[in-house]
Amino acid sequence: MTANILVVEDEAAIQELLAFNITQCGYRAIEAYDADGAWTHINHELPDLILLDWMLPGSSGVELARRLRANQRTRNIPIIMLTARTDERDKILGLESGADDYITKPFSPRELMARIRAVLRRRAPQMSDETVVAGGLELSPTMHRINANGVMIDLGPTEFRLLHFFMTHPERVYSRSQLLDHVWGDHVFVEERTVDVHIRRLRQALEPSSFDSLIQTVRGSGYRFSSS
Amino acid sequence: MTANILVVEDEAAIQELLAFNITQCGYRAIEAYDADGAWTHINHELPDLILLDWMLPGSSGVELARRLRANQRTRNIPIIMLTARTDERDKILGLESGADDYITKPFSPRELMARIRAVLRRRAPQMSDETVVAGGLELSPTMHRINANGVMIDLGPTEFRLLHFFMTHPERVYSRSQLLDHVWGDHVFVEERTVDVHIRRLRQALEPSSFDSLIQTVRGSGYRFSSS
DNA sequence: CGATGGTATGACAGAATTGTGACAGTAGCA
DNA sequence: TGCTACTGTCACAATTCTGTCATACCATCG
Numbered sequence: 001m002t003a004n005i006l007v008v009e010d011e012a013a014i015q016e017l018l019a020f021n022i023t024q025c026g027y028r029a030i031e032a033y034d035a036d037g038a039w040t041h042i043n044h045e046l047p048d049l050i051l052l053d054w055m056l057p058g059s060s061g062v063e064l065a066r067r068l069r070a071n072q073r074t075r076n077i078p079i080i081m082l083t084a085r086t087d088e089r090d091k092i093l094g095l096e097s098g099a100d101d102y103i104t105k106p107f108s109p110r111e112l113m114a115r116i117r118a119v120l121r122r123r124a125p126q127m128s129d130e131t132v133v134a135g136g137l138e139l140s141p142t143m144h145r146i147n148a149n150g151v152m153i154d155l156g157p158t159e160f161r162l163l164h165f166f167m168t169h170p171e172r173v174y175s176r177s178q179l180l181d182h183v184w185g186d187h188v189f190v191e192e193r194t195v196d197v198h199i200r201r202l203r204q205a206l207e208p209s210s211f212d213s214l215i216q217t218v219r220g221s222g223y224r225f226s227s228s
Numbered sequence: 229m230t231a232n233i234l235v236v237e238d239e240a241a242i243q244e245l246l247a248f249n250i251t252q253c254g255y256r257a258i259e260a261y262d263a264d265g266a267w268t269h270i271n272h273e274l275p276d277l278i279l280l281d282w283m284l285p286g287s288s289g290v291e292l293a294r295r296l297r298a299n300q301r302t303r304n305i306p307i308i309m310l311t312a313r314t315d316e317r318d319k320i321l322g323l324e325s326g327a328d329d330y331i332t333k334p335f336s337p338r339e340l341m342a343r344i345r346a347v348l349r350r351r352a353p354q355m356s357d358e359t360v361v362a363g364g365l366e367l368s369p370t371m372h373r374i375n376a377n378g379v380m381i382d383l384g385p386t387e388f389r390l391l392h393f394f395m396t397h398p399e400r401v402y403s404r405s406q407l408l409d410h411v412w413g414d415h416v417f418v419e420e421r422t423v424d425v426h427i428r429r430l431r432q433a434l435e436p437s438s439f440d441s442l443i444q445t446v447r448g449s450g451y452r453f454s455s456s
Numbered sequence: 457c458g459a460t461g462g463t464a465t466g467a468c469a470g471a472a473t474t475g476t477g478a479c480a481g482t483a484g485c486a
Numbered sequence: 487t488g489c490t491a492c493t494g495t496c497a498c499a500a501t502t503c504t505g506t507c508a509t510a511c512c513a514t515c516g
Contacts, residue, residue: 157503
C-alpha cells in the first residue's frame with residue numbers, strides 16, 4: 001500500500017521539501033540528485049512513481065524520462081515532471097517525452113500530493129472487479145453489494161473483504177492466521193481471535209437470508225465457505 | 229470520443245496539412261477560412277477545440293479569440309493559436325486574448341498533435357444532452373432541470389453534474405477520487421472531502437421529494453446511486 | 457461425568473470515517 | 487458597480503467500524 005516515490009531533484013532544499021510532503025502523506029521518499037543516481041536506484045528497486053526535475057546536472061530530466069520509457073522494465077512507471085519553466089511549450093515536450101503529468105515550481109504541496117495521488121490511482125492495478133457467484137450468493141465489488149436471492153446485503157469493509165475472499169476460495173479450510181494474511185494483509189498485527197468476531201458479524205449479516213450456514217467452523221483448524 | 233476540431237486558417241495548403249494530421253489522429257476536422265466562417269460554424273455546432281490562425285483576412289485571430297471568450301456559450305472551448313511570429317510579445321498577446329496554447333509556424337505535425345492532445349486532455353468532460361431517467365427522477369440536461377414526480381428541482385451546476393453522473397452510472401460505487409475525475413475533471417485539484425459537501429447539498433436538494441435516499445454512502449468506499 | 461481446550465457472543469472504548477454548519481473568496485449577472 | 491449564487495475548506499459533531507475482553511457455550515476425551 002505504501003508507494004515508493006523516487007524523487008530526482010538536484011536542489012537540496014526542494015528535495016527536502018518534497019521528501020517531507022511525501023512522507024507526510026504516508027508514502028516513502030527515495031532521494032536521488034541526478035539522473036545517474038536515479039538510474040542506480042531504479043535498477044536496485046523499481047519505484048511506484050518518479051518525481052522528476054526538468055533541469056538536472058548531466059543529462060536532463062527529459063532525457064531520463066525517455067530512457068525510462070525506452071526500457072521495457074521501467075516503461076510503466078508513472079512520471080511526474082517538475083519544472084521551473086512556465087513555458088507551455090516545455091510542458092508539452094515533457095508530456096511527449098513520456099511524463100504522465102507535470103507541475104511547475106513554485107507549487108503548492110497540496111497540488112503536488114493531489115497529482116501524485118491521481119497518478120498512482122490511475123496506475124493502480126485493477127483488483128478483481130469481477131462479480132463472484134458462489135453458494136447462491138452474488139458478490140459485486142463494483143457495486144460493493146451482495147445479492148442474496150434478490151435481497152441486497154450491505155457489509156462493512158472488513159466483512160466485505162472477508163466474504164469476497166471466502167467466495168473466491170470456497171470449499172477450503174483457512175486458519176485464522178491465513179485469513180489474517182489474506183483479508184487483513186501480511187503486515188498487520190491483530191489477535192487471531194479477532195477473526196472469530198468478524199466471522200460472527202458476517203454470519204449475522206447473512207442470517208436474515210439464511211445464508212449464514214455457508215460459513216462453517218472447522219474446530220481446531222479454522223473456517224470454510226461451503227455450499228454443502 | 230472523437231473530438232471536433234475547428235481549423236480557422238486562410239491558407240489552403242496549411243489548412244489541408246492540418247486537416248490531414250487531425251484526421252490521421254482520429255479527430256474530425258472542420259474547416260473555416262476566416263473569422264466569419266468560423267463564427268457561423270460555431271453557432272451551428274460547438275467544436276471541442278479551435279485551431280486558430282493569428283493572421284486572418286478581415287478580423288484577426290486574436291479578435292475572434294476575444295469574441296469567443298466574451299460569449300458565455302463559447303467561453304470554455306479551448307483555443308490553440310497558430311502564428312508565424314516568434315515575437316515574445318505576440319505570444320503573450322495571444323495567450324492574454326484567451327488562447328490556451330500557441331504554436332509557431334513552421335511546426336512539426338508531431339508537436340501540433342501533442343498540443344492538441346494535451347489541451348483536450350485538460351478539458352473538463354462534457355455531458356450529453358439526452359434526458360436521463362433513473363430512480364424515479366428525470367433529468368434533462370438541455371433544460372437543466374430535474375423532474376421528481378412532477379415536482380421540479382433546481383440544482384447548482386456542480387450538484388447537477390454530480391446527479392447527472394450518478395444517474396447515468398447507477399448501482400455502482402464510486403470513490404471520491406473517481407467522482408472528482410468524472411464530475412470535476414481530471415485536471416482539477418480539490419480536496420476529496422469536497423465531494424462529501426456536494427453530496428450533502430445534493431441530498432438536501434432531493435430531500436423535500438424524499439429522493440435523498442437514492443444517494444447512499446458506502447463507508448470506506450465512496451457513494452452509490454441506487455433505487456434499492 | 458467433569459475437565460479441558462476451542463469457539464460464539466455481547467459489550468466497549470478508541471479509531472476511523474462521514475455529516476454538517478459556517479465562512480470567505482469568486483464568478484456570474486443585472 | 488453592487489448583488490446574488492456557487493465553491494471549496496474547515497472545524498466540529500455524529501456515526502460506524504475495529505480490535506479486545508470477559509464470559510457463555512460446546513465438543514471431545516480421560
